[in-house]
Each structure stands twice: as C-alpha cells, then as structure tokens.
Amino acid sequence: MAEAVNATTTTSTEGLLSQLFGSITASLGNIESILYKVLLAIVIFAIGLLIASFIRTVMKRSVSPRLPPHVYRPLENAVFYGLLFLAGMAALQPFGVNLSALLVAGGFAGIVVGFASQSALSNLVSGIMLLAEQPFRVGDPVSVANVSGVVVNVSVLSTTIRTWDGPMVRIPNNEVFNSMITNYVKVRARRVEFTIGVHYDTDIQKAIEVLKNFLEEHPFCLVNPAPEAFVDQYADSSINIKVRCWAPPQVWFATKVDLQTRVKQILDEAGIQIPYPQLDLHIISSKTEIPIKVLEDRVDRRE
Amino acid sequence: MSEGSDNVLLARAPWMISPGIEFRVGEAVIKRELDGDVEACDRYGCARARVTPELEVRGHPIPAVYRLFEGTPYIYVEFEDRLYVEGDGRVYWTLAPYDIEVYVGDVVLVRISPVRVKFTLVGDVVEGVLARHYKAPVVYRRDDLPDPTGTAVVAFRVKGDPAILPGIGFNAAEATLYVDEAGFLYYPVVEVESNDGVITAKVSDRPPVDGVKPLVRARRRLITLQQAAPFMMTVDVVRRRLVTP
Numbered sequence: 001m002a003e004a005v006n007a008t009t010t011t012s013t014e015g016l017l018s019q020l021f022g023s024i025t026a027s028l029g030n031i032e033s034i035l036y037k038v039l040l041a042i043v044i045f046a047i048g049l050l051i052a053s054f055i056r057t058v059m060k061r062s063v064s065p066r067l068p069p070h071v072y073r074p075l076e077n078a079v080f081y082g083l084l085f086l087a088g089m090a091a092l093q094p095f096g097v098n099l100s101a102l103l104v105a106g107g108f109a110g111i112v113v114g115f116a117s118q119s120a121l122s123n124l125v126s127g128i129m130l131l132a133e134q135p136f137r138v139g140d141p142v143s144v145a146n147v148s149g150v151v152v153n154v155s156v157l158s159t160t161i162r163t164w165d166g167p168m169v170r171i172p173n174n175e176v177f178n179s180m181i182t183n184y185v186k187v188r189a190r191r192v193e194f195t196i197g198v199h200y201d202t203d204i205q206k207a208i209e210v211l212k213n214f215l216e217e218h219p220f221c222l223v224n225p226a227p228e229a230f231v232d233q234y235a236d237s238s239i240n241i242k243v244r245c246w247a248p249p250q251v252w253f254a255t256k257v258d259l260q261t262r263v264k265q266i267l268d269e270a271g272i273q274i275p276y277p278q279l280d281l282h283i284i285s286s287k288t289e290i291p292i293k294v295l296e297d298r299v300d301r302r303e
Numbered sequence: 304m305s306e307g308s309d310n311v312l313l314a315r316a317p318w319m320i321s322p323g324i325e326f327r328v329g330e331a332v333i334k335r336e337l338d339g340d341v342e343a344c345d346r347y348g349c350a351r352a353r354v355t356p357e358l359e360v361r362g363h364p365i366p367a368v369y370r371l372f373e374g375t376p377y378i379y380v381e382f383e384d385r386l387y388v389e390g391d392g393r394v395y396w397t398l399a400p401y402d403i404e405v406y407v408g409d410v411v412l413v414r415i416s417p418v419r420v421k422f423t424l425v426g427d428v429v430e431g432v433l434a435r436h437y438k439a440p441v442v443y444r445r446d447d448l449p450d451p452t453g454t455a456v457v458a459f460r461v462k463g464d465p466a467i468l469p470g471i472g473f474n475a476a477e478a479t480l481y482v483d484e485a486g487f488l489y490y491p492v493v494e495v496e497s498n499d500g501v502i503t504a505k506v507s508d509r510p511p512v513d514g515v516k517p518l519v520r521a522r523r524r525l526i527t528l529q530q531a532a533p534f535m536m537t538v539d540v541v542r543r544r545l546v547t548p
Binding site for chain 1: 347371372374375381419420421422423424425426428429430431432433436
C-alpha cells in the first residue's frame with residue numbers, strides 16, 4: 001500500500017516537473033518571441049527615425065534657404081513628426097496591432113478633433129494661404145480688419161499687428177484672410193492731401209503759386225507726379241484750396257505732418273490770410289420808422 | 304590756403320577735418336571746433352558730437368542714395384533740355400549729386416547732402432521706381448560742364464536705337480566714386496542702351512577719365528593740401544582759425 005502510495009507520489013511529482021518544465025520552455029519561447037518582436041519594432045522605428053532625419057537634413061539644405069523661417073519651421077516639423085508617427089505605427093505591427101484599423105480609428109479621431117477645432121483649422125489653412133500669397137510682410141504698415149499698424153509677426157494661426165498708438169493686436173488668420181487688406185508700402189508713392197482756406201480778398205493766383213512753390217521745395221514731395229494746388233470750393237468763410245503732393249510711402253506721414261504744420265507760416269509770410277468763420281449781417285432798411293425813445297433814469301444815476 | 308603747420312586740410316576727398324577747421328562744399332558744412340565739438344550740417348539739419356583731439360574726423364563722398372532716407376538705390380538725372388541720341392556709342396556728360404558721410408573715427412556721425420534733396424517717381428505709381436532726382440545740363444564734352452560744386456560728373460555712353468532722352472536713371476548704391484587730381488568727383492561710366500523705345504542704364508565699374516582714384520570707404524592715407532592740386536572747383540574750402548573761449 002505504501003509502495004503504491006509512493007509510486008503515485010513519484011508519478012505526480014514527475015508530472016508536475018514535466019508540466020513545470022513544459023511551461024518554462026513555453027515561457028522561454030514566448031520571451032524569445034517577445035524579445036524578437038521588440039527587437040524588430042526597435043529596428044523598424046530606428047529605420048523610420050533615420051529616414052525622417054535624412055529627409056529633415058535634405059529639407060534643411062534644399063528647402064530652408066528658399067522659404068522664410070515662419071513657413072519652413074512648421075513644414076519641417078510636420079514632415080519629421082509625421083514620418084516618426086508612421087514609423088511608430090509600423091513598429092507596432094509585429095505585436096499584431098492592425099495598422100489600417102489604427103489609421104481608421106485615427107481618421108475617425110481626426111474627424112472628431114477636426115470638428116471640435118474647426119476654428120483653429122480654419123485659421124491654420126488661412127495662415128498657410130496668407131504665407132503663400134504674402135499680401136504683407138513683417139514690418140509693413142497695413143490696415144487689416146479695422147486695425148491699422150505695423151505687422152509684427154505672421155504665424156500659421158494668427159497675425160500680430162502693433163497699432164499706431166502702441167498696443168499689440170492679435171488677429172486670427174481666418175479673419176485676416178477674409179478681410180480687406182491695405183498695404184501702404186506695396187506702392188511706390190502715396191498722396192498727401194489737405195485743404196486750406198484763404199480769405200476772399202486773397203489773390204488766388206498768388207496763393208496757388210505760393211503753395212506750389214512750397215510743395216516743390218519740400219524734399220519729400222515728388223517731382224513726378226507733380227504737386228498740385230487748386231481751388232476746391234468757394235465756402236462760406238473762405239476760398240478752399242486743395243493741396244496735393246505725392247511722397248514716398250516710408251515718409252508719407254512725416255511729409256503730411258510737416259506740410260500741414262508749415263503751410264500757415266508760408267501763407268503768413270506771403271501775406272495771405274487764413275480767415276476765421278465769419279457771417280456778414282445785412283440790415284434791410286424798413287420804410288416804417290421805428291420810434292426810439294431814450295429815457296434817462298436820474299434816480300438810478302444819483303444812486 | 305594753409306594757415307598753420309599743425310592744421311592739415313585736404314582738397315581731395317576724403318576730406319580730413321582737423322580741429323579749428325570749417326569745411327564747406329555746396330550747402331554742406333563740417334565744422335570742428337578747437338574744444339572738440341564737431342558739427343555737420345546741410346539745409347535739412349545738423350548733427351553734433353564731442354570728440355577727442357586725436358580722433359580723426361573726415362567727410363567721405365558716397366553715392367547720393369542716403370539723404371534724407373534710404374528709400375531707393377536709384378538716381379535720376381533730368382536733363383535741362385531733352386537729348387537726342389544717335390545710339391552710336393557716343394559719350395555724353397552730365398552731373399549727379401553725391402552725399403557726404405561724416406566719420407568720427409570709424410563711426411558714421413551723419414550723412415549730409417551738399418545740394419537740395421528731391422525725389423521722383425520714374426514710371427507710374429504701381430510699377431514705377433522711386434529715385435533721387437537732380438536736374439542738370441547735358442553736354443557733349445567734359446569741359447563744357449558748369450561748375451560742379453556739390454555734384455559729381457557723370458559720363459554715359461548711349462548705344463542702340465536713336466532716341467530722345469529726358470534724363471538718365473541708374474542704380475548708384477554700389478557705385479564707387481572717383482576723384483581726380485583737381486578734386487573733381489566722378490561716377491563710373493553709365494552704359495545706356497536704347498532698344499525699341501526702352502532705355503536701360505547700367506553702371507559700369509570703369510572710371511570715365513584716366514588718372515582718377517577710387518574712393519573706397521576704408522581708411523585712407525592722409526593727403527596734405529600741399530600735395531593736392533592748387534585749384535579745387537568741386538569743393539569750396541573755407542578755412543578760419545577759431546578762437547577758443
């Protein structure tokens with residue numbers, strides 16, 4: 001009996017050992033397989049990384065010199081990290097991860113994220129369009145979406161403008177793209193124009209001549225197109241003379257300020273008067289006599 | 304012209320301004336007081352600096368594309384009378400402005416103009432080119448030019464079809480000015496071509512006359528008044544001894 005028990009115990013121990021050995025062998029096989037897969041994944045990702053780095057180097061050499069930094073940087077990042085993402089996806093394949101399923105899932109996620117961030121995407125697309133079209137550059141004085149100032153930065157999502165009075169305004173590119181853009185340096189010259197009123201007693205020819213000489217002497221009033229001064233309106237209190245000259249856009253504001261400041265002095269020196277608003281009163285005489293009686297209040301005077 | 308051995312005045316550009324010197328060319332004035340004050344003026348304003356006596360102050364002629372602002376590399380010379388050209392390669396002569404770069408040591412203090420500054424648009428408002436404007440006579444011989452004080456001599460050769468030129472424009476920003484023994488300044492020869500009614504002008508790297516020296520903007524050896532020619536028509540040098548307080 002005891003022998004039988006012993007035999008049974010020996011058999012069960014052997015079975016256990018063989019089971020243990022079998023499971024260890026299987027585990028080792030699994031580990032070998034996992035190690036192989038990990039190694040394969042690392043190799044795939046490393047190859048992807050190498051390809052991405054190579055493409056980035058090629059881009060740096062050939063594309064970077066042809067594009068402004070604010071256009072090139074996002075492009076380089078998109079290409080590099082896009083390739084890394086694809087390499088990562090390929091590296092997951094040995095583990096049985098279905099790439100197409102993941103991409104489909106990613107696509108769905110992209111659509112969901114896209115809907116959620118519609119405005120950001122719209123700005124991004126508008127930013128790319130603006131960078132391609134280049135209606136203005138950094139440093140240009142512009143008017144965009146009711147904001148006037150100097151362009152400080154153009155990124156893929158927004159445009160920053162420093163307004164004439166100092167504050168920085170960030171405008172989403174979507175709004176910039178859909179707005180009317182006025183660029184003040186894309187032209188070769190800008191017209192300075194203002195109106196000055198002279199007294200009705202003024203010799204108009206003399207006034208026009210004085211003003212034309214003033215414009216012709218000014219260094220920033222271009223020779224061609226020639227400056228102009230002409231009677232614009234016979235107004236209530238003055239003869240209004242319109243003064244026009246073309247100036248380089250870079251000095252347009254300085255020219256306008258200088259001309260408007262000095263014109264009074266020029267007219268004063270020439271003896272030409274700039275009148276105040278005035279009203280002539282004409283009393284029409286009546287045939288009926290109006291009796292006027294002046295009463296002297298002696299009592300009040302004495303007081 | 305020389306009043307003292309310690310004060311050396313140059314007739315030929317670049318003009319060295321010693322203490323106690325007032326230098327005039329056209330409307331440009333560079334004045335250096337004995338107490339160290341330097342003042343450079345033209346009709347549009349002045350720039351001042353206080354310098355040590357050993358520091359070099361000089362005026363250096365440069366192409367007229369800096370004053371009053373650096374808005375264009377072009378100079379347009381409008382002729383007083385329109386010029387009929389055969390296009391046979393003949394050389395004509397005219398005058399163009401230059402600016403003076405005033406150096407204090409190796410630092411540019413200011414750029415001034417010996418003549419009035421005007422600009423013009425050559426072409427229309429959208430496609431045209433902004434250029435520094437100057438009105439000058441055009442002649443067939445160098446000797447027929449009037450006193451070029453404050454301006455540099457320009458020789459231009461016209462090839463191609465016959466045409467009537469109202470003026471010539473050229474890119475002067477990179478041009479090297481030349482100075483001759485008499486102190487006259489020159490732009491390089493401008494090559495003008497007239498083809499199918501289109502006039503193109505290009506500045507060459509050749510001086511228009513022999514015996515001139517290029518005015519490079521690097522530091523130059525001093526040339527004394529005694530070494531310079533006795534007559535100086537391009538520069539009207541006024542020298543006065545300033546009294547220190």
